[in-house]
Amino acid sequence: MMEDLLRASLSSDTDTAPGAPSTLKSRIFSALVRLEQEDGPLRILSESRDAGEQLCVFEHLVAAVPSEKAQAANPCEVCHARLLGEHVENAPIYWPGCPYSRYCGH
């Protein structure tokens, strides 16, 4: 009986757990992009846009540059939204197309 109870009680036991903090999502995303950069050049932003991905205002600027090298750069490295996103829970970031803004629920 006790074993049945343990199995039953544990099988549905994630209901009360919280979702991931926005700062953790931000740090994970930043870490994965760094890994991608170590692996090779990032996919150029105009290709991401053409594949249906939404760019932020700064990425739109970078995507307009006629240089693949420039487009493979990561503007998030110097963006205040990344810094805020990684360090402030639910930071007030409101850039459309910015992942850090999305992680903060905006």
Place this chain on the structure above:
Amino acid sequence: MSNPLDVAKSDLELAAAIRQRDRKATARFVELYSDAVYRYVWRRLFPRTEAVPDLVQDVFVAAWRALPGYQGDAALQNWVLGIARNKVEDYYRRTLRDAQWLTEGIDTEEAETAPAAVGLSAEGMIDAERDSARASRILDDLPYEYAIVLRWKYWDGRSSLEMAEGLGKTVKAVERLLARARAQFGKQWLNDGKGKEEE
């Protein structure tokens, strides 16, 4: 146009885009699965949740590294949760290996007699939902090594042999630990029930 963070492409397309080092697809990957992974890891490590953020990040890094091998045999979320399960089991193994009392000083008499004394009330079995909440609460109050060995056994469905191999211990040692954990769980179940009757 729909927001691409809200509407996932097929799992294979998403995986392919990440393999092309598409940062926007990677952002979506984190957005789609981080809550599920976090909840999974948080509940399995509770109440020592301070280790959860690092473990969740490890899961995503491992998933990113393993993505070239993703063939779409399972939904991407289930695939990622499978990696989370492995990471949690690694954590369990590390924690239980550090438990000095795993093979030493075990009071087998208590472990072997106490479970037989545990009887769940008929009323308790009728109200399965309430029993489930009560069991979770008791599990969270147990000594941490007891809680995780019970979770490993009854949540992840591992056999004593699998657990013993993972820990580098004998099956008998694992079964003794499980018996002690169940005995402690049973005692607290009975005490919890008495407390409720007195209220």
